[in-house]
Amino acid sequence: MKLALLSDIHANMRAFDACLAHAASQGATHYALLGDLVGYGAEPAEVVARAMALAREQAVVLQGNHDALAVSPPATTATMEDATAAWTHAQLDASQRAFLSQLPLRHASGDVLLVHASADDPAAWHYVDNAHRAQASLASAGEGVRHVFVGHVHHQRVSRCPCPRTASGRRRSARSASRAMARRLRCTPSGTARHRRSRFTACPMTT
Template identity: 45%
Template sequence: MLIAILTDLHANREAVTACLAHAAQKKAGRYAFLGDLVGYGADPGWVIDTVMDYVRQGAWALIGNHDAGLLQGDGQSMNPVARQVVDWTRAHLMPEQSAFISQLPYRIEWEDLLFVHANAWAPEKWEYIDGVMEATRSMHATKAAITFCGHVHMPTLFHMSLTGKTGEFMPTPETSIPLNRQRRWLVIPGSCGQPRDGNPAACYATFNTETRDLTYYRIPYDAEAACKKIIDAGLHPSLGRRLLTGN
């Protein structure tokens, strides 16, 4: 089975549409959405409805920190721009959309795979995996052979040997990577809705459960349309402009 992994969708309808269409062309049999369905972008309702539809068809979905922010009132832990978007998003959601967010789990385990938004050691704390040290901590916190994480908006792959030595690998898009069973793996697909590695193309990844092959993808989309929607909605213009640069 081919699993398509999308994370940090951030209410970006154009990017999500492009990634889902590409995954369908690759004949993905299941989808995993690793959280942050909302925040930053101007189409939160559409993105939530789309993920709800996929979940009804058997997809997995997690809660992210921006999703949780909708449920937490004043959002004091966020910066002012992110807090503004949370307040705006909350005002633009239907009750059933908010209810869906409130029921999302922090983690999902399936066979020898773990799906989380932030990390495996404390997924509800939203701490980042910024490098080898945090990746090692996360892999030590689970028995899963492969952990799939969001939260970090740059595609990265970490691997840990049987002796506990952890390495970091920057994946090349559309290059199949065999995840052999002699190592533990931590996969960060990068953000679908707001990439931050200097490349504006949307990110997502696929994993073949039979061959154990992982493939990262960069998908061009109409970032200018997504940018215009953000500005027209009255959200901070920087949130739109960064979609054009990927920074």
């Protein structure tokens, strides 16, 4: 099995299509979308429709902060994010808003945990952008979890934590990998990401 991790698509249908095509070309057999399907971009309905289709094919789809905000936008628009959420809400039909509202915040599979923001409090939307936050995220991931993949920060990075060993004796390491398993990642001159000896594949996106 090769799992393609995509995150923070932000209603950019062309980028979504490009990343799905890249993942398929790298032999991906399973897909996980780590949240923020919408927000900022101009094609929220198209992106959510594609995510719904992938979910019907057993893809993992998680909720991000922009997805939650689009479901229930604030009554007043004090920031650009507020205004974007209100506009996005109006572009989505009832079934798409319902889909976003029921998305889980985290998904565990074997020794891997997928989450949009920090695993220590997913609904608080903390950024995993330093070693302290990476350690806090892994410490809350649960016994047996060795890799935590998150989105939210819009940057590829990996954090290794000197955490306690699991019950099997394997040392745990936290990986804050916004779209990448960085130690097994190399970028081609075109910016395409490829993984060596990994069951994960990813396509970097720019926003």
